[in-house]
Amino acid sequence: MNLARHSISATAPVLIFDTKFDPDCRIFTTCTQAGFAIYNAWPLRLLRRRDIAGGTLSMVIPLHTSSLLFLVGGGRSPRYPPNKVVFWDDAVGREVAELEFRERVxxxxxxxxxxxxxxxxxxxxxxxxxxxxxxxxxxxxxxxxxxxxxxxxxxxxxxxxxxxxxxxxxxxxxxxxxxxEPLGPPSSSPPTPPPPPPTxxxxxxxxxxxxxxxxxxxxxxxxxxxxxxxxxxxxxxxxxxxxxxxxxxxRGTDKAEIYGVAFRPDEREVCVWSDKGTVHVFSLVGGSGSSNRQSTFSPLTTFIPLPKYFDSEWSYAQYRIPSQSAHISLSAGPSKPPTADVVDEEKCVVGWIEAPAESPHDPGRQPSQEYQLIALTFTGGWYRLSVPRSSPVVEISPSSPVGPISISPPSVRALSLHRPRSSSGSSAASRHDKGKGRERERDSKESRECVLREFRRYGRWDGWG
Missing domain, CATH: 2.130.10.10 (YVTN repeat-like/Quinoprotein amine dehydrogenase)
Known part of the structure; x- marks a missing residue:
C-alpha cells in the first residue's frame, strides 16, 4: 500500500480584479482571470459570463441593465491596452467601438x-x-x-x-x-415632468x-x-x-481608506465602507428611531469652544465583514506564490436594494418592502444585510479614550447609571442590577448591528472561474 503523506491545502481564493454595480443596483459585473460575468444583484443569480482569452481586465462598467458594457484592460497581462475604453455589446458578444487616449484610463x-x-x-x-x-x-x-x-x-x-x-x-x-425606453405596451400614466429649474x-x-x-x-x-x-x-x-x-x-477617529459612499434611493440614509472591513450606516434625517449617535456634550458646542470631535455624528448601525485571513489554513506553506496577484481581503463594494422585510413576530403577514444592503467582497463574498429599523441614542463620554476606534464610539451607559449604596459590597440587589445593566448594554449593541440575512459565494462557486 502506498501510505505516502499528502498535504491538504486551503482552497485558493478567487482573484476578482474589479466588481461594479449598475447605477440602479439591479445587476453587477465582475472580472477575474477567466473573463467577466454579469449577475443579478438580488436574488443572486449568474446571468451571463464571457470567457476572454489573451489577457485580463481591470474594469467592466455596465450601462444600466442594457447590453452595452465598457471594458478597460489591466493587470500584468492586459487584454486591451490600458489607454483604451472598449465598447462591448453583450447581445452580439463582441467589441463594437473603442476610444483611445494618450495615457492610462x-x-x-x-x-x-x-x-x-x-x-x-x-x-x-x-x-x-x-x-x-x-x-x-x-x-x-x-x-x-x-x-x-x-x-x-x-x-x-x-x-x-x-x-x-x-x-x-x-x-x-x-x-x-x-x-x-419603455418595455412592452405604452403606459397610460403621463410622463414624469422635469424638476423646476433652481432659483x-x-x-x-x-x-x-x-x-x-x-x-x-x-x-x-x-x-x-x-x-x-x-x-x-x-x-x-x-x-x-x-x-x-x-x-x-x-466614520471613526483613526486614519482609514474609504472605498465608497452610497446614498439610499430615497436619500434618507447613506452607507460608508472602508479598508477596516466595516460598513457604517448614517441617517440623513432627524427623528427618533434612526438618529445618529452623538456626544453628551454636543449641545454645548455652540456655547463652549470644545473640540470638533464632540460635535460629531456617528453611525447608528454597522456591520463588520468577516476577514478571510481569520479562517484556519490547512496549508503548511504559503497558499500562493509571492508573484501571484494580491487581493485585498476586506475590499468590498456596497449598494442598496429593495427587498421584502422579514417580520419574526408575524411570519404569516404579507411582507412589506424595505431597503437593504448588498456587500460584494473582492474574495467572492456576497452579503445581504438588513438595517435595524430602530436604534437607541448612545452617548459618548468625553473621558473615554479617543484612540484608534473605527467601529463605534465608547458608551457611557455604565458610567451614568446610579448605583445604590449597600451595607454589603456583594449584595444580591447589587448583582441583580449589574446583570440587568449588562443585558441592556448587550441588547443595545446588538440592535446597532446590521443583520446578515443571506450569504453566498460568487465567482468560482457558481461554476465559473
Missing part, C-alpha cells in the same frame, strides 16, 4: 447616452448614441484614483469631478438624462477638504454630493445647488 462613469472618462489630470465626456462624439473636457488636479460620479435619474444633469486644487470638487451640469445659479466649485479626495458620490437625483478625503475619518454631505455643507458624519 483611471476611471469611468456612465448614464443613458453619456460616458465620462477620468485620466490623470483631466476628465472627458462623450455622447453615446448611434455614434460617439466628444462633448467637452475639463482639467483636474492630480487624480490617480480616477474619481468622478454622475447623477443617473431621469432629467438629472450633475457630473462631479475633482477641481484644479487639491480637495476641491468641480460641479458640471450636462444636458438632462433621458428617460429609459439661483448652481455653484461650480466646492472646497470640500484640505487634503486629497478619496471618494466622490452623488444620489441618482444629483441633489447632494458626498465627499471623503485621504484621512478617512469624515464624510461630508453637500447641497449640490447652493454648495453648503449639510452634514458632517464621522
Amino acid at each position: 483611471r476611471g469611468l462613469a456612465c448614464r443613458r447616452g453619456w460616458l465620462a472618462v477620468a485620466l490623470r489630470r483631466r476628465v472627458v465626456a462623450f455622447r453615446v448614441d448611434e455614434s460617439i462624439s466628444r462633448y467637452a473636457e475639463w482639467d483636474t488636479c492630480d487624480n490617480p484614483r480616477g474619481l468622478l460620479t454622475l447623477a443617473t435619474r431621469t432629467h438629472s444633469t450633475l457630473l462631479a469631478i475633482p477641481g484644479r486644487q487639491t480637495g476641491h470638487v468641480q460641479l458640471i451640469h450636462l444636458p438632462p438624462c433621458e428617460p429609459p 439661483k445659479h448652481p455653484v461650480s466649485i466646492i472646497a470640500a477638504h484640505t487634503t486629497a479626495l478619496s471618494t466622490l458620490s452623488v444620489p441618482a437625483s444629483g441633489r447632494y454630493l458626498a465627499t471623503t478625503s485621504s484621512r478617512g475619518t469624515l464624510v461630508r454631505i453637500w447641497d449640490s445647488v447652493t454648495g453648503k455643507l449639510i452634514r458632517e458624519l464621522r
Whole structure:
C-alpha cells in the first residue's frame, strides 16, 4: 500500500480584479482571470459570463441593465491596452467601438447616452448614441484614483469631478438624462415632468477638504454630493445647488481608506465602507428611531469652544465583514506564490436594494418592502444585510479614550447609571442590577448591528472561474 503523506491545502481564493454595480443596483459585473460575468444583484443569480482569452481586465462598467458594457484592460497581462475604453455589446458578444487616449484610463462613469472618462489630470465626456462624439473636457488636479460620479435619474444633469486644487470638487451640469425606453405596451400614466429649474445659479466649485479626495458620490437625483478625503475619518454631505455643507458624519477617529459612499434611493440614509472591513450606516434625517449617535456634550458646542470631535455624528448601525485571513489554513506553506496577484481581503463594494422585510413576530403577514444592503467582497463574498429599523441614542463620554476606534464610539451607559449604596459590597440587589445593566448594554449593541440575512459565494462557486 502506498501510505505516502499528502498535504491538504486551503482552497485558493478567487482573484476578482474589479466588481461594479449598475447605477440602479439591479445587476453587477465582475472580472477575474477567466473573463467577466454579469449577475443579478438580488436574488443572486449568474446571468451571463464571457470567457476572454489573451489577457485580463481591470474594469467592466455596465450601462444600466442594457447590453452595452465598457471594458478597460489591466493587470500584468492586459487584454486591451490600458489607454483604451472598449465598447462591448453583450447581445452580439463582441467589441463594437473603442476610444483611445494618450495615457492610462483611471476611471469611468456612465448614464443613458453619456460616458465620462477620468485620466490623470483631466476628465472627458462623450455622447453615446448611434455614434460617439466628444462633448467637452475639463482639467483636474492630480487624480490617480480616477474619481468622478454622475447623477443617473431621469432629467438629472450633475457630473462631479475633482477641481484644479487639491480637495476641491468641480460641479458640471450636462444636458438632462433621458428617460429609459419603455418595455412592452405604452403606459397610460403621463410622463414624469422635469424638476423646476433652481432659483439661483448652481455653484461650480466646492472646497470640500484640505487634503486629497478619496471618494466622490452623488444620489441618482444629483441633489447632494458626498465627499471623503485621504484621512478617512469624515464624510461630508453637500447641497449640490447652493454648495453648503449639510452634514458632517464621522466614520471613526483613526486614519482609514474609504472605498465608497452610497446614498439610499430615497436619500434618507447613506452607507460608508472602508479598508477596516466595516460598513457604517448614517441617517440623513432627524427623528427618533434612526438618529445618529452623538456626544453628551454636543449641545454645548455652540456655547463652549470644545473640540470638533464632540460635535460629531456617528453611525447608528454597522456591520463588520468577516476577514478571510481569520479562517484556519490547512496549508503548511504559503497558499500562493509571492508573484501571484494580491487581493485585498476586506475590499468590498456596497449598494442598496429593495427587498421584502422579514417580520419574526408575524411570519404569516404579507411582507412589506424595505431597503437593504448588498456587500460584494473582492474574495467572492456576497452579503445581504438588513438595517435595524430602530436604534437607541448612545452617548459618548468625553473621558473615554479617543484612540484608534473605527467601529463605534465608547458608551457611557455604565458610567451614568446610579448605583445604590449597600451595607454589603456583594449584595444580591447589587448583582441583580449589574446583570440587568449588562443585558441592556448587550441588547443595545446588538440592535446597532446590521443583520446578515443571506450569504453566498460568487465567482468560482457558481461554476465559473
